[in-house]
Amino acid sequence: MLTYILRRLLLIIPTLFGILLINFIIIQAAPGGPVEQMIAKLEGFEGATSRIAGGGAEVAVAGSNYRGAQGLDPELVHEIERMYGFDKPAPERFWLMLKSYSQLDFGESFFRDAKVTDLIIEKMPVSISIGLWSTLIMYLVSIPLGIAKATRHGSTFDVWTSSAIIVGYAVPAFLFAILLIVLFAGGSYFDWFPLRGLTSNNFDELSLGGKVLDYFWHLVLPVTALVIGNFATLTFLTKNSFLDEINKQYVVTARAKGLTETRVLYGHVFRNAMLLIIAGFPAAFIGIFFTGSLLIEVIFSLDGLGLMSFEAAINRDYPVVFGTLFIFTLVGLIVKLIGDITYTLVDPRIDFENREG
Template identity: 35%
Template sequence: MLQYIIRRLLLAIPTFLGATFVVFFIVQFAPGGPYDQQMNALRKGQGAEGGGSALGTESMAIPPSQLEALQRYYQVNEPIWKRYLMWLGLFPRPVNDYLAEVGEERNVGGGYKVVARKDAASGTYNVYGLDNPTTPLDDWFVDPSQKPNSVWLYQREVAGIFTFDFGDSFRYRKPVTELISERLPVSMQFGLMSFVITYVVCFYLGTQKALRHGTKFDVVSSSIIFIAFSVPGWALGGVLLVILGGGSGIDLFPTGGFQSSDYDNLTAVEQILDRAWYFVLPTVAYTLGGFASITLLMKNS
């Protein structure tokens, strides 16, 4: 038993890495990804400012400084292996990017100003704080820029999947961890309810099927659960909304949300019933497809 657990744990490592690489590859290289969408947004923005038509928008050139900033943000010029390690949180990535002119003061947030100077002897650039203009700052780095007499000032940070820093949501413009924390309580309630219902129903159904093996009840119930297994949850949810959510049938259950507007004014029992009322349709759509495997497991165990 111990060897089996160890093998499973060791197998989880390449499985996890393989899954992360597939996700990373799709996000990075599939057409219409975040980088492509930002490029299109910049083109449309330039077209809108110039008063061009929709046809001319696609041919509008993106300013080099904006294009360079976008390429640095998504690290598109870095090797694929380095971008993957940055995404995992195993390699430091540039953060707090600022385009600055050499020898000119640059505000880097919080009222703190720095200046980049070129060492005449070595030809390298160093960053100095105005409070100590003789000692280079160790936590600031410099990359050359396509803009003449300008450089990119940045810091480094190890952040990614392994550090539970998932960045900002491209859609909601908020940290992903914040979005997860907002939705986690509802997801946990929904998952717990689905878990209990699934195992209670499947335990009883699997036991009855085992006791009545080969009977009409066994055949009919198997047909029903396999039909339910073949229907995607999202499709079943849409049908339930139309029939029972007031789409064109009975207006019995709410079509969205997870609690009533006066939820805070209800008693504890009323709050439980109110939440359960909102959870009926999504729970049915989510759990019905899983009845087949668990029921057969109960029957054959």
């Protein structure tokens, strides 16, 4: 097992390199970079990105490769290039980025006047709050529901709950978010929950109990929208896992010995059926933490990692784009390894080395 872990850790290095290289090449080909945007701003144009991407006359400034710089001093254009690091060729910029990333130095944002690491730390509590509570509630709902559906397979309860789950799965989470706002956040009916932010403006003035209530009060709608839109897969996975185990020979033998259905279900079936579900918890949490809450953050005005990454991509804030890409990819690969290790903790009979052999 130790050899397997070391091999997986070593494979993280080329995987990270490949992902960063592919995205770096794509970014270089995309129009409307930070230099072009700054040139357009200095010339007083609005809609810089669309104008630059849409074409126009080639640059008349000597030594510059950017459109829209006809009226600027060449020295100023070169200074802008130097300020954003574009005075160096692309291979050299990529090498310098890898060198700084190996030291966990992700540079500073082009437009936010802060270090990328500080920005990530600042935005992380919002994303962790949404991801953690959504994942926990999703597991607390999906596992009991999946077990109930497995034990009542084919019944009216199973049919109706499956229909409701499929509807919840088919409708995107952001549509549920909009519906919740219309119904419960002052849209057209009730005004029971806040529409924006993770805390109220007077949060610091509240008592400890008031802060806790205020925090969860703001989380009700975004977490509900995420749970409704994401719990279907886990519910059906739980049901199918239990159905598969219930029909095995050892369950028939346990029943023949006179054990009660509860003892058979939770004493024999539960451990084997929960293998896939428990091992998938880290990946499920990271999935919602990093990717599932982007539109939810936008709709409920939650300033988290998803919203920050989206704005960085739109504004071509390359240090934030690549810094978050590096961290998200690294965490994702490590969590994938943790998920594999979790399999062996849940069921010691699993041996990856023997399987590969």
